[in-house]
Amino acid sequence: MINALSRYTILFTLTLLVLAVLSFALIYLFPGDPLTNLTGLVPQNDIQREALIRQFKLDQSYPIQFYHYLQQLFLGNWGYSFISGQPLREEIGIAMPATFELSTYAMVMALLIGVPVGCYAGLKSYTVSDYAINTASIFSYSFPVFWLALIFIMLFSLEAGIAPLSGRISLLFEIPNVTGFILIDILLAKNINHGLALIDAARHLVLPTMAIGLISTAAMIRITRRSVIDVMNSPFITAARSRGLSNRQIFMRHILRNALLAILPLMAIQVTTLITNAMIVETLFSWPGIGNWLINAINQRDYPALRIGVLAVSTMVITLTVLIDILNRLIDPSREKFERGTI
Amino acid sequence: MSPVRTFFPVLFSVVAAIVISGCTQSNQDAFYRSGIIYCSESNPINFNPQLDTSGTTSDASSHQIYGRLLDFNPDTGRIEASLASSWMVSDNGLSYEFQLRKGVAFHTTDYFSPTRTFNADDVIFSIDRWRLPSHPYHNVSGGRYAYFESLGIADNIQEVTRINSYRVRITLINRDSSFLANLATDFSVILSEEYAKQLMEKGIPERIDHYPIGTGPFKFQSYRKDHYIRYKRHEDFWRDVPLSERLIYDITPKSSLRLAKLITGECDAIAFPGQTEVEVIRQRDQLELAEKPGLNIGFWAFNTQKKPFDNPDVRRALAFAIDKNTLLEAVYFDSAVRAKTLLPTASWAHQRDADDTAYNPVLARKLLNDAGVPEGFRMTIWAMPVERAYNPNAAKMAELMQRYLADVGIRAEIVTYDWTTFRRHLREGLHDSVLIGWSADSGDPDNFYRPLLSCGAIPSGTNRAMWCNRKYDQLINAALKTEDIEQRKQIYQQVNSLLYEQLPLVPLAHAFRYQAHNASLSGMTINPYGGINFSGVEKKL
Amino acid sequence: MAQFSLYQEEFHPSPWQKTWREFRSSHIASLGLMILIFFLIFAIFAPLLAPYDPLQQNVNALFIPPSWNVNGTISHLFGTDALGRDLFSRIVYGCRVTLGSSILLVLLAMIVGVAIGTIAGMLQGVRSSVVNHLFDALMAIPTLLIAIVIVAILGTGLVNSMWAITLALTPQFVHHTRSLVRTEMKKEYVLASKLDGANHFQLFFYSILPNMIEMLVVQGTIALSIAVIDVSALGFLNLGARPPLPELGAMLADGMEVAYAAPWTVALPGLTIFLIVLAINIVGDGLRSALRKRLTQ
Helix, strand or coil, X not given: CHHHHHHHHHHHHHHHHHXXXXXXXXXXXXXXXXXXXXXXXXXXXXXXXXXXXXXXXXCCCHHHHHHHHHHHHHHCCCCECCCCCCEHHHHHHHHHHHHHHHHHHHHHHHHXXXXXXXXXXXXXXXXXXXXXXXXXXXXXXXXXXXHHHXXXXXXXXXXXXXXXXXCCCXXXXXCCCXXXXXXXXXXXXXXXXXXXXXXXXXXXXXXXXXXXXXXXHHXXXXXXXXXXXXXXXCHHHHXXXXXXXXXXXXXXXXXXXXXXXXXXXXXXXXXXXXXXXXXXXXXXXXXXXXXHHHHHHHHCCCHHHHHHHXXXXXXXXXXXXXXXXHHHHHHCCCCCCCCCCXX | XXXXXXXXXXXXXXXXXXXXXXXXXXXXXXXXXXEEEEEECCCCCCCCHHHCCCHXXXXXXXXXXXXXXXXXXXXXXXXXXXXXXXXXECXXXXXXXXXXXXXXXXXXXXXXXXXXXXXXXXXXXXXXXXXXXXCCCCCHHHCCCHHHHHHCHHHHEEEEEEEECCEEEEEECCCCCCHHHHXXXXXXEXXXXXXXXXXXXXXXXXXXXXXXXXXXXXXXXXXXXXXXXXXXECCCCCCCCCCCCEEEEXXXXXXXXXXXXXXXXXXXXXXXXXHHHHHHHHXXXXXXXXXEECCEEXXXXXXXXXXXXXCHHHHXXXXXXXXXXXXXXXXXXXXXXXXXXXXXXXXXCCCCCCCCCCCCXXXXXXXXXXXXXXXCEEEEEEECCCCEXXXXXXHHHHHHHHHHHHHCCEEEEEECCCHHHHHHHHHCCCCCEEEEEXXXXXXXXXXXXXXXXXXXXHHHCCCCCCCCCHHHHHHHHHHHCCCCHHHHXXXXXXXXXXXXXXXXXXXXXXXXXEEEEECCEECXXXXXXXXXCCCCCEECC | CCCCCCCCCCCCCCHHHHHHHHHHHCHHHHHHHHXXXXXXXXXXXXXXXXXXXXXXXXXXXXCCCCCCCCCCCCCCCCCECCCCCEHHHHHHHHHHHHHHHHHHHHXXXXXXXXXXXXXXXXXXXXXXXXXXXXXXXXXXXXHHHHHHHHHHHHCCCXXXXXXHHHHHHHHHHHXXXXXXXHHHHCCHHHHHHHHCCCCXXXXXXXXXXXXXXXXXXXXXXXXXXXXXXXXXXXXXXXCCCCCXXXXXXXXHHHHHCCCCCCCHHHHHHHHHHHHHHHHHHHHHHHHHHXXXXXXXX
C-alpha cells in the first residue's frame, strides 16, 4: 500500500513538474515580450526593463530561469494580469472555487440521480422501462452543453421567468469573498438578510447546475447500468441465486457493492468532461468562474493570465483524477491499475 | 473537500433558511428596490474621463462620480450652471470668470475623508492636471488627455487664476466660441485637490484614477473587471434629487444577454440595445424604450499614413465601392440616417446639400486601376468589438463590406480584438481601415471636426484616419474665431467640400440613440449631450 | 438463378457479418446509422445539395423565417440569417465543415495513437511504464485548455482548433491500443507466430491489427462524437472556426446576437449538432451491444 502511495506521489509530482515546464515554455511560445508574458508588467523604459529582467533572472540560462520560476510559483508570486493589473493569484483564488462549486453540485446531482436510476435500469435490463431510460440518457448525453444551456435560458428564464440567467447572486447583495463558495460565503457574511440571499443564490444555481448536471447524469446512468448488468451476469450472482438469497439480498449485498466499485474509476474521466462543460456553461451564465475568466483572457490576449490559468486548471483536474485513482486503489487493492472503460 | 460533505450542510441550511427566516414579501421588495442595476457594455479603463474619450469610461464615472463647472440642459442643450453658480465672459471673449457654488461636499469613503468642501483649488487642480505638462499629476496614469489634446484646448489656455476661494478666472490666448461648451462636456470633471495631495504624500498618485473621489451623486465602492462596478449614494449630494441607495453596473458585453437580463428583471436598465432588439422591447409592456436622434457619426476611416491609403483616389475608389444604403438597412435597421458629412442633422451647422459618394463599383474599379492597386489587393478592416449607437454591429458591417470590396477585386480581412487592446493597436496605427465612430459631447460642430481629423488629434488617438491637412486645420481654427453663426456655417461648408475631395474617412450613418429600461424606473432620460446619468432615477416596484 | 444445393451446407458467417446482423436487428441502431449516413451525404455532396452559396449575402432577404412559419418562403427552407444568407445551405455546408473536420481529425488521432500505442505495448520496461503513466495523467487535461493554449500561440482558426482536439484525442487511442497489444502479446496465437519467426511488423499487421479493428471502430465512434462536440464548442467560443466559415458552433454563436429577431438561427444549427452527435452515439451504442451479444453467444 505504502509502495503504491509513494508511486502515486512520485507520479503526481512528476506530472506537475511536466505541467510547470510546459507553462514555463509558454512564456517563450506566446507572442510578445517574454518579460511581459512572465510578469504581466510592461516596463516603461529601458532601465526599468533591465531591472525587471535581472529580478526575474531572464538573463540567466533556461534551467536557472525555470528554477526561479518554480520558486515563484510556490511562493505564490504568479505575476499580474496584463489587462486588469491585479495579482493573478488573487483572481484565480476567486474564480477557481466558483467553478469548483458549480461542478460539485452538478456531480452531486449526477450521483444522486444517475446511480439509482442506472441501478434500476440495470436490474430491469432489456425491459420497456430500461429502454426508456436508456433512450432518454442517450438523448441527454448527446446534447452539446452550450446549446442545452441556451435552451434552458430560453425556456426557464425568458419564457417562464422561473430562474435568473446570470451570475451567482443578485448584485444587490454584497457578499465578501471568503471561501469562494457562494453558499458558504453567504452564511459567513454579516449585515445581510441570509434567507433572502440564500434563496437568490439557489435560484441562480439552478439553471447552470441543471445544464451541466443533465449531461453528467446521463453519463452516470449509462455507466451504472452497464456495470450492474455486467455484475448481474457474473457467476457469483448465479451462485448467490442458487443459494436461495432473495433479490433484495442479492442486490444489496452483491450487486450494488460490486457495481459501484466498477463505477469509481470511470468517474475520473467524467471529471474532465464535467469541468470542461462547467467552463463552457460559465460563459453563457456569466458565472464568475475560471472558464469565463480564461475565455476573457484569451479574448484580451492576456498572456500571463492564460499561462497561469491553464496551469491552475490542469493542476486541479489532474489532482482530482489522481485522487479518485488513489481512492479506487484504497477501496479495491486488487485492481492492478485503474482502467478507463467505455460508457 | 468531499462534495458530499460540503453539499449537505449547505443544502440543509438553504432549506432551513427558507423555512425559518421571516422574509416577508414587503421585506423582500424593499430590498430589491434599494438599488438600481445597469447592464453596461464594457470595462471602463479607469474612473477619470479626463484621460479617456471612450463612452464606457465616461458613462461609468462622469455623471455618477463627478460634477462639472457647467452642464448641458438635457432638453434644450443650453449651458447651465452646475458647480459654477454663475459666470461672466469679458468683451474680448478671452477671459472667463466663474463664481463657485458653496458647501458642495466631496465623497466620504473608506479610502478618503474630506476635511473641506469644494473650492477654487479643486477647479485649478482639475484643469491644470491636463493643461500643464509640468504639473505633478500630469504624467500620472499615462499623461494622455485625449479629449483636451484633440481639441487643442490645453494650449489655448493662458492661465487659470484664483481670485478668491470661490472665484476663478480662466484666460485664453485665442478666442474660442466653443470653450464654455467644452467645460460642460463629460470630460471636464472636477477632482478633489485635497485627495490628490494626500495620495501624492503617500506616494500612490495613480490611485486617484482608480479610487475616484468627486462631488457627484454616487460614490465609488468597488470594481471587478468583467463583472461589476458598485456605487453607493452620496448622502450629501448638493442637488436636491431622489437618489437610489445603491447603483451597480453589471458588465455584460453581449447585447443579446443584456436584453435577456432586462427581460428577466436582472437589470433595470441596459446600455445600447441592439437594433434588432428594439422591436422586442417595444412589444413588452414592462419595458420602456426611449429614443432620440443622437449626436453621433459612424464612419469608415482609412489609415492615411499607410500606402496606398495615402492616395485620395484610392480612398475615393473604396468609398464608391460600398453601398451605404444597404449598410444602413442591414446594420441599423432604419434607425439611422445616411451621413453625408461629419455633422448630424441635429446640429445647427448641418449642411443638407453636401456632396456624397454614391455606390458605383465600375468607377471604383477604374479609380483603383488608375491608382495602380493590383487585383486581389489585401487590406484589413478593423471592426470594433463593442456596440455603439453610431455602429451597433461593426463586425456585421465589415462582413457586408468584405463582399462589396471583393466585387472590385479587393480582399478584405476583418480584424477585431477586445476593446482595450483594439484601441491600443489603433493608436499605434496598425490598421488599414477601421469601422468606428464618434459620439459628440456638445452640439458644437467643432466637437466633430477637430477631434476626428485635425493634426493635433493624431497623437491623442481620436483621429483614426491619422490624417493631417494644413488647410483643414486652418479652416476649423478660423471657424472658432467668430461668434457669427452664419459665418461659421459658411466655413464648415468649405470644410465639407474639402473632406469630400480628400475622403480621409467615409461618413456612414447618424444613428438614433436608444435606452431601454424597466417600467419600474422613473426619472430616466436620454441626455443627447453626454453619458448616462442616474441621479433622480428611482425604482418603484 | 440460385443454385440448387443438395446438402444442407453449414454456413459460418464471419465475425463482422455476425456483428452486422446483430446491429441490424436493432431498429434504433439502424435508424441512427441512417441518420448518420444522411448527414454524411450532406457533408460529401454539400455543393450539389445546397441551393445557395453559403456565403452569399442578400440584403433584400434578411431574417426570413423558416418555410414552416407563416412568413416564411419556400425558396429559403430554413430561412435566412442576419446577413440574408440561406440557412439551409449554411447548415449543409456546416455538416461538411464540422462533421468532415471531425472525421479527419479522428482518423489522424487514430493513426498516431495506434502507432504510439503499439510501440509502447510491444516494448516493455520501466521507461515505458513511467512515460505511460505520465501520458495517462496528462490525458486528463481538458481539450478546452489545449485549445486555449494553441489559439494563444497560433491564433484562432478551424485548423488550429483541429490540432488541439487531435492532441486531446490521441492519448485515448494510445491507451487502448497499448493495453490491447499487451494482452494480445501474451496470447498463444501470437506466440505461435513468434515461433514461426514473425518479426514485430508481421506480428502487428497479421496478428494484432485484425483483432484491433473492433476496438478501433468502437473507440472511433466515441472519439467522433467527442470531436463533433469539441469542434462546435470551440467554434461557439470563438476559439475555432472564424465567421463567415459555416461551422455549426460558430453559426450558433453568430445567431445568438440576433436570437430575438431570428430564433431559428440559434435553434437549427444547435439541433443539427445535436442530431449528428445523437446519431453517432446511437451507432456507437448499437455497435457495442452488437459486439457484446456476439461475444456472449
